[in-house]
Amino acid sequence: MLNALTLLVLCQFVGEILARGIGLPVPGPVIGMLLLLVGLIARERFGRGGPGNELKATATGLLGNLGLLFIPAGVGVILYLPLLARDWAPISLAIVLGTLASIAVTGRLAQSLLRHLGQ
Numbered sequence: 001m002l003n004a005l006t007l008l009v010l011c012q013f014v015g016e017i018l019a020r021g022i023g024l025p026v027p028g029p030v031i032g033m034l035l036l037l038v039g040l041i042a043r044e045r046f047g048r049g050g051p052g053n054e055l056k057a058t059a060t061g062l063l064g065n066l067g068l069l070f071i072p073a074g075v076g077v078i079l080y081l082p083l084l085a086r087d088w089a090p091i092s093l094a095i096v097l098g099t100l101a102s103i104a105v106t107g108r109l110a111q112s113l114l115r116h117l118g119q
Contacts, residue, residue: 001054001057001058001061003054004052004054004055004057004058004059005058007036007055008032008036008058008062011032011033011035011036011039012028012029012032013028013032014031014032014035015027015028015029015030015031015032015033015034015035016028016029016031016032018031019031
């Protein structure tokens with residue numbers, strides 16, 4: 001488990017360095033996830049299989065406790081409730097448009113991946 005956590009934190013750290021060093025408008029953890037994905041794809045292509053059992057167990061444990069990560073967001077909502085009440089219309093519009101854009105991009109990506117994997 002310690003090796004898997006180290007790998008996850010290392011990917012996040014390298015992603016953070018790249019994001020700040022190059023000045024990318026993407027958060028470091030997102031870049032770190034992409035680096036992890038590239039590493040897992042390379043591992044699969046070179047015949048070592050997908051993620052190891054240790055990484056799977058660690059990821060499952062983290063996902064099982066994912067709800068704890070929403071506590072700071074909930075506190076932020078309560079803290080900024082007057083601001084949210086004042087600017088509810090643009091915030092709601094941004095949430096709806098962002099959700100629709102995310103669904104569209106995810107759908108297109110899924111179609112592309114299914115076409116690519118189907119060949």
